[in-house]
Amino acid sequence: MAEIEFLHVGKVYGGDTLAVSDLNLKIGEGEFVVLVGPSGCGKTTALRMVAGLEEVTEGEVRIGDQIVNDLAPRDRDIAMVFQNYALYPHKTVYENLAFGLRMRKVPKEEQRRRVEEIAQKLGLSDMLRRRPGQLSGGQRQRVAMGRAIVREPKAFLMDEPLSNLDAKLRVQMRAEISRIQKTLHVTTLYVTHDQVEAMTMGDRVAVMRDGVLQQVDTPQKLYDSPANLFVASFVGSPPMNLFEATVEQGGTQLAFGETRLDLGFRSLPDYAGRRVIVGIRPEEVREASGWDGARVRGRVLLVEALGAEQIVHIQIAATPLERADLVDAAAQPPGPSLGVEDLERSVTLLGRFDRHLLLTPGEAVEVAIDPRLLHFFDLETGIALPTAAVPAVAGVAG
Amino acid sequence: MASVAESGYIPASRRRRFSRRRVGQTTAPYVLLAPAVAVIGLVLAYPLYLLVKMSFQEYGIRSLFTHKGTWIGTANYARIFHDGEFWHVVLRTVLFTAACVSLTMVLGTAIALLLTRVSRFVRIALMAGLVLVWAVPVIVAVDLWRWMVDYEFGVANWTLTKLHVGNFVRHDWFANPWSGLGVFVALIVWGAIPFVTITVYAALAQVPKELLEAAAIDGAKPWSVFREVTMPLLLPIFVILTSLSIIWDFQVFQQIWVMLDARPSSDYYTMAIYAFHQSFQISEYGLGAAIAVVMVAFMFVATLVYLRQMLKTGEVY
C-alpha cells in the first residue's frame, strides 16, 4: 500500500501532441480517486504513466516514496484492470488469476490458496477450469478484478473497467468494486468517462479536460461548487442550466429577458454592468406557486416522465451561451424546438419536478429561482465567480 | 481513445535522449527486419536491376562466363517491337489472361454464392472438395489433365462423344492451338477457383446481416441486394483477387511447358515462354530480358491496383 503522486507530469506524443500537461495530483494511502473527463482528455494516459505503459515525458510520478519514471511495469508492484479486461484467452480462469503470482515466484501452494480464496470471494470457484471465452461479461469482469486483487499490490489502476457491461450489471459492479476497495483499503486510481460512476465511487474525483486537470475534490464539493464552467456542465445529470445575463444595480441584480432577479444577500460588484454566465441545477428550478421571490415566466416544451420525477423542458427568454467551447460537449442544452419564435433570445431550462405536478407542453408556467442557489461564471474564461456577501443595509437600500 | 499510444511499443523518452533504452528502441526494428531485407534484396532487388540492365545489353553464351554484356542501347527493344511474332505472343498472352481471369472470377464468385444457399452438408462437402483441388500441386494437375485429355484413352474424349457433343474419338486437343489453349484455360481456372471461392465466401460471411435485412426491408429484390449492398462491400476483395489472378495468369509458364514436353510449338508461346525460349534455348539473354521487362511493365498496372487496395484495406497507418 502506498500513495501515488503526480508532480508536474506532462506527456507529449510525437513531439507536439500534448496529452497531459502539468498534472499535479496526490492519491493518498487507501484512497479511491476517480479520474474523469470526456474521451481524449488524457485521463487514460495519466493512468498508463502510473502503470509504466507510457513513458513520462515531463515531471515525476511517485509510488510511495519512490520515483517510478524509469521503472519497468513489473517492478512497480501495481495491478491494473483493463477496459477489455485483457484476460489471456489461452489460459484458464485459474491460470489467469495465478499468472501474477507465478511471475513473482510465489510458491505453488501459496498460489493455490490465494487464488481459491479470491475465487471464493468473487463467486468464481465453479469456473476456475474454464477459459475466458466461455464466460459472460460480468464473470470476465470479476476475473479481471480477481487477477488484480490476488496480487495484493501497492495500488489498483482501473481503466474504464465497467464500460463493457450492460447498464444493470454496471450498477451492481460499481457497488462491488467500491466494497472491495473499502475492505482491502488499497490505493486506487480509477479512470472513467462516466460522471455518475465517478460521483458514486470516488472518495475524490479529478476532472480532466484536454490534458489539463480542472478540479479535484469530493463528489459533493465538485457538485456544489464547480471551479469552472466545464466542471459545472460535466458533473450532474441532467446538466446544469446555463445562460447569459447582465449584472445590474451595482452587482446586486441580474437581468435576462424581462426578468429582473435580485441577488439577495450576494452580489457581484466587480461585474456590475457586465455580462456573466448564470448556472442553476435542474433540481433548483422550482414551480413558483407559493414562492414570493422573483419569478421567471416560460412555456413548457416537453415533459419527460421518469416515474419518480419528471424532467420538464421550459422555454424562457434569455440569451443562450455563446462560448460553446467552455462547456462539456455532451452537456449542450437541447436546441430550441421547431416553431419557437425568436431563437436568439430563448433558452431551454431543464427542471426536475415532482411527478404530481401536472404540466402539458405548450402551457405557460412560472418558475421560481432562488438566487442563493445560482452559480456564476466569467463569460470569457468560464471560471466560477466568487460572490461578495452584501451588508444588510445595502440590501435594504437597493 | 486518443490517449492510446500510436507511436509504438513504449514511446521513446524525450527527457532521457541518450539512455540505452532509447537506442534499443530505435535500432530494434531494423535489426529485426535485416535478415528478411537481405534475402529479398539478394534474390529480388538485385536480379530486378540486372534484368533491366541486361535488356540493354547483348548478352549471349559467352557473357554467361565473362559476366559481361555489351551495351547496345535499346536495340533489343527495337528488335522485339519490330518482330511480328512478339506482338502475336503479346496478344495471345493478353487474351489468354483475360479468359482465365474472367472465368475464374465469375465461376469462383458464383460458387461462393452457391455455398451460401446450399444445405450444411453440401456446403461442407463442397468446401472439402475445393480445398482438395486447391492442394493439388500444379505439376500434378498438369499430369492428370494431360491424362484426361489423352487423345486415345482420355476420359474427356469418351465423355464428349457419348454426350453427342461431336465425334471426339482420337481427337488430339493440342493439334489446334485454340482448343489446346482452351485446355490450358480449363486447367488454370479449375486450379484457381478454390482460392477465389473460399476467399469470397469468407468475405461474404463478414457482410453484416443487418445490411442485407435493411435492404430487403427497403424493398430490394435478391439480385438488387447483391448488386447494391453485397457487391460494393466485396469490391475491395474483388479488386485484390482480380489483380492477383492477372499477375498469376499473365506469367503462365509451367502448365504449358510441362504439358507439351518442354517443346511447345510457337503457337503456344506466352510471354513467359517466349522470354524463356529466347534466353535459355537460343541463348539471347539480353533479348529475353527485354521481353521480360515488357512483361513486367504489362503487369505493373495490375500490381499498382493491388497495392493501392492492400494498403487501403490492410490498415497500414
Next chain:
Amino acid sequence: MSRKRLRNLGWDAIGILVLIVMVFPVYWMVTTAFKPGQKILSYTPQWFPTHPVLSNFRDAIHQQFFWDAVKNSLIVTSVVVVLSVVLAFLAALALAKFSFYGRKPFIVVILGVQMVPLAALIIPLYITMARLGEVDKLSGVIIMYLTFALPFAVWTLRGFLLGVPKELEESAMVDGATRFGAFVRILLPLLGPGLVATSLFAFILAWNEFIIAYVFLHTPEKQTLMVWLASFTTLRGTDWGPLMAGATLCALPVIVFFLLVQRRIAFGLTAGAVKG
C-alpha cells in the same frame, strides 16, 4: 412440398454437381493409379476400380531418382519452412510493434515483391546465382524459395500480431512479466494459428514449386519431386498408371496438410484482406 423447399433442393443439386465436376480430376488420378495397365488403356473408361492393385505405386517408387527426389524435397521444404517462419516473424514483429522510419515503404515493398513475376526474373536470377556459385545446389534453391515465401509470411504474421490486443501484453507486464516473458507466455501461444498458416504456405510453395527447381537443378540426383514428376513424363512417354501413382504420391503430403488445417488456412489467407 413447398416451393421454398424445392428451390433449396435445386441449389443442393447444383452444389453436388459442382462438387463432382471439381473433384473428378483428382478422383480420376487416384483411381487410375490403382488400376492395372489393361484397365487403364481401355476405350471405355472404367469408372470404379473393381480390383485395385498397387503395382503402379511399386513402379513409381522404383523409378530412377525417386528416393533422391523425396530426400531433396524434404530437405528443401523443411529448411524453407523453418527459416521463412523465423525470418518472417522477426520482420512482422518490427512492422506490427514498432514505429520507425521507413516502415511504410517497407510494407509497400513487401506487398510489391509478391507481384514480381518469377517467370520474368528467372533469367537474371540464374545469372546472379551462377555468379554466387549457387546453381545446381539445394542451398541456392532454398534461398530463392525463402524470398518468395517471405512477403506473404510477413504480411500474414503482421496481421495476426495486430490481432492480439496489446493490453494482453501490457497486463502481463504489469503482472510482473518481463517484455520477453510476456512475449513467450502470452503472445507466442496466441499466434499459433498464424504460425501454422505461414508454415503451411511456405511448405506448399517449396513442395510444389517447379520452375526454379527445373532451371537451377541440373543433376538428376539433386532434383526435387516436382522436377522428377515432370521428367517422369518426358522419359516414359505415356505410362499412365505409374505416372498417376507418382502424381498421387507427390500430391499426398500437401493434400493431407491442407485437409488437416483447412480452416486455419482460409482464415490465414484472408485475415489481412477481408477486414475492410
